Amino acid sequence: MKFNILILLLSVLMVGCDQTDQNVSSPGDYNSYLAINEARTTSPYFELWNSKITSDSVELPSFSAVAGQYNSFFESTGDITYLKKAEKSLKKAVEIANIDKDKYYRSLSRNYISQHRFKEALIYADSAAKLGKDLPENQHLLFDIHMELGNYKKADSLQKLFADPYDFNYIIRAAKWNDYKGDLDRTIMFMEKAKVKAEDSKNRSLLLWVYSNLGDYYGHAGEIEQSYKHYLKTLEIEPSNAYAKKGIAWIVFSHEDNSTEALRILDSILESHRSPDLYLLQAEIAEHTGNKDLYDTSMNNFQNLISNANYGEMYNAHNLKVYFSESGKELKAIDLARKEVANRATPETFQLLALAHLNNGNKKEALKIIRNKVEGKTFEPEAQLAMAKVYKANELTSEVERLKKELLEAKYELGPVTYKEIQKL
Structure with a gap:
């Protein structure tokens, strides 16, 4: 996301372009939703069950109910503290449960999936499965985890069972x-x-x-x-659903090229929902429009937010993309990419490792990773772009041209900033 002042000139030239023929959105459809800024951080249900928990409490339903409410508060606010509080409640439930212990194992496993702690999630999912109850639920959960871990053969065998x-x-x-x-x-x-x-x-x-x-x-x-x-x-x-509002903001930005409206939508979300990925999208729009002040502010907000240790591994991939755009972060990127691969060995994480090697001048190692771990194993546009960059560095012109043709058709999904990268391949 390296800021490029030339983008300002490009955006000025585009002002006169008529985008109305491709617009699908209308502010009248969603303005009333943008006015809803109140994040839900409590409820009578939560207060009732939370009041039953004491330092020596063994009332199992309280911990489960409170954890569920904390999950809702996390979804409403984006505040990682609530997800960690849910984890704490569920760990207590697992500790004291004698009946239906498998249910609490699964709940804790799902919490770890949300935190991108997939190997720990697998431990608790396996623990639930060993108790022999609710076989389909265990199989569903194990499928989800093995997909996240890149264990696709195992996931496929589980899918056939249910x-x-x-x-x-x-x-x-x-x-x-x-x-x-x-x-x-x-x-x-x-x-x-x-x-x-x-x-x-x-x-x-x-x-x-x-x-x-x-x-x-x-x-x-x-x-x-x-x-x-x-x-x-x-x-x-x-x-108040922040995810759907962000989806509309992306449509307005990437499909309709209306950065002003996309930023207005994002600003409304950020009134009550703080999530690192929202600041990265804000920075991407600022880069596209040449707004350096907003770009710097958005990136600072992103870094300040993820400095909270509670995020753990959740934003490794996002942070890597930032490292790739900043000089002096090449070795840090290698270390973080290796950590992410150790956490979940998927084609998507391996393509990040390949890019980290490429940024360190290790183009042959990058090509080896692409050939062995990415090529033919994913159809995600970001991975295809990583492949193209590595092929270009290794002067594999025909393969670059093949991928470039496909990537140019993914303009909407990748966005206008990345589209400019594709054009330079």
């Missing part, structure tokens, strides 16, 4: 599997099936999950209007 074309939990994981395989059409087909089931159930949590994920998947597929509609559906259910 395959049921009529079961919601199988359908959403079939969607995830097809996304990993690069079959976006089948991914969306499965997610549309999941949407029907969620709508039939009228389950608020399922609807929020399905609508927001369909917003993402349709965006990846270039179906921007469908993406926008599903983010709005998410907001109809939960008007």
Whole structure:
């Protein structure tokens, strides 16, 4: 994200371009949601159960209920403190549970997934599975963790154990599997099936999950209007949903090239929801428009936020991208990329390690990693861009041209700043 003042000149030249023919959004659709800035950090339900917890408490339902509320507060505010408080409550529940211990193991495992502590998540998921209860729930959880860890053969074998074309939990994981395989059409087909089931159930949590994920998947597929509609559906259910608002901000920025409106949306989210990735998006928009002051402020806010040790491994990948753009951080990038690969050995983390080597001048080592760990193993545009950069450094011109052609079609997903990188390949 290195700031480039020339971008200012480019943006000025684009002011006169008429973007209305490609607009799918309208502020009138979402303005009322932007006015909702109050983050939920308590509830009568939380106060009731929290009041039952004392220093020597053994009332198991209290810890579980309070942990669930802390998770909700984390989603509402982005404040990592609440996720850590949920972890503390669940660890206490695991400690004192004699009945339904597997349920608390799974809850703690999911908390660790949220924290990107995947190997610890696997330990507790395995502990739940060893108790022999709720076999499908254990299989679903183990599938999710093995996908995160890059253990795709294991995940596939688990998926075959609970395959049921009529079961919601199988359908959403079939969607995830097809996304990993690069079959976006089948991914969306499965997610549309999941949407029907969620709508039939009228389950608020399922609807929020399905609508927001369909917003993402349709965006990846270039179906921007469908993406926008599903983010709005998410907001109809939960008007304060920061994830859906961020999705709309991306549409306005990347598809409609309206940086001013995208920043207005982001500013409204940041009134009550502080998340490091929001500041990075703000910085990316500032870079695109040539606003150096906003760029510097956004990056400082990002660094200040992730300096909180409670974030642990959650923003390693984001931090690496920052390192790649800053001189003097090359060796730090290598160390952090190795740490991230140790945490989750996926093609996406290996492509970061390859870029770290490339930035250190180790172009042959970078190519080796790409050949062995990334090539043919992921269809993510960011990984494809990393491959192209490594191929270019190694003078593999034909392979660069092949990837460049594909990447130019991913303009929306990668955004206008990265699109300029692609054009220079």
